[in-house]
Amino acid sequence: MDKTNWKLLELLEQNGRLTYAELGKLVHLTAPAVAERIRKLEESGVITGYSAQVNLEKVGIPITALVECQVYRTKEREFKTLIMSLGEVIECYNVTGPYAFVLKVGVKSMSKLDALLERLIDLSDTNTMMIMTTPVKRIMPLNIAQDS
Secondary structure, eight states, rough: OOEEEEEEHHHHHHOOOOOOHHHHHHHTHHHHHHHHHHHHHHHHHSSSSOOOOGGGGTOOOOEEEEEEEEEETTTTHHHHHHHHHTEEEEEEOOOOOOEEEEEEEESSHHHHHHHHHHTTTTTTTEEEEEOOSSOOOOOOOOOGGOOO
16 A cells, blocks of 8 residues: 555545546546556455445434443344344444443434334443534544555
8 A cells, every 4th residue: 555545545535536537637647547446445455335325313313422322131132133134224333341332323313212222222221422513523543644
């Protein structure tokens, strides 16, 4: 990974719809050179896909929360099966510490959040934190190219 590839990744994270020509201008390469670099990044698994970023509040899901789950002994397999089936779960992290799982959830109302938590209590103790704002949202850390 050279600095140009890092810059391409940063630009694509900001706007995945930039054309090869637009990217080329920003990194001082031709469009075909940019296309080749991106193709290689995709083939090597560095770029794993492209997607739209959706404002959940604008589509009627105004409440997002982080739910820490301390899964009961011997219930982890059942817990994983449950959370995979729950449409409210946006992301799930298996982490270190007493709360082995952290879920990011999106719901339409507090009563829906309560119902979701009720489904989890048979398998885990939970601690819920409401997400007020997201001041930083990135896929990659900034200035990572300077570390290499």
